[in-house]
Amino acid sequence: MKDIDQTDRKILRLLQRDGRLTNTExxxxxxxxxxxxxxxVKRLSREGxxxxxxARLSPAKLGRDMLVFVEVKLDRTTADVFEAFADAVRRSDDVMECHMVAGGFDYLVKARVQGMAAYRAFLSDVILPLxxxxxxxxxxxxxxxxxxSYLPV
Incomplete structure (x- = not known):
């Protein structure tokens, strides 16, 4: 990681809290x-x-106030299955995050749905057919x- 100074860190902290700050502010x-x-700011963006x-949106206002985490265990752990699974997950609007993990299961999926009925549909229509x-x-x-989503800077 390239070294950044305290001023860069302060910029990152401020932008992380409020990305709408004008350059003058x-x-x-x-x-x-x-x-x-x-x-x-240009350099920090260019360097990644x-x-x-x-914008952070309100899940409750948008009817997505049910948050679920789903542990997924695969029947085969081969490159083609991993890639097919990842491609399918990327296409689902309900999935907020999906992480391949080490441990007792293969993936941890974070999803937002409208409620229990929507979750049942999500499980049967999206997750289980993966x-x-x-x-x-x-x-x-x-x-x-x-x-x-704030990172310590």
Whole structure:
């Protein structure tokens, strides 16, 4: 990883909290000129420290307030099954995250659905037909204690 200084770290912290800050607002907060600030932000983006900008949406307002985690165990762990599974998961709008993991199962899927009926449909129509799926275990979230995308900088 390329070294970044404290000013770069401050820029990253501020942008992570509020990606809508204007360059002028950001420059004022870090005590640099607008030109120097813009150059730093461009460099941080070019070097991959900033991957993009987005708005956080309310799952409840959008009817997606049921959060589930699904452990998925495959019947075969071969490259073609892994690739087919990953391709199929990428196409599902319900899947928020999917991680291949080490341990007692192969994938951990995080999904947001409208409710239990929608989850049952998601499980039977999306997860179970995925290539190589042998077994699943589902965990419905009762309360989100902490949910963040912020990284310590």
């Amino acid at each position: 950001l420059a004022d907060r870090i005590n640099l000129s607008a030109t120097a600030t813009a150059e730093r 420290f900033v991957e993009g900008y987005s 290539p190589g799926v042998r077994e699943t275990h589902t965990y419905a979230v009762m309360e989100e204690v902490k949910s963040t």
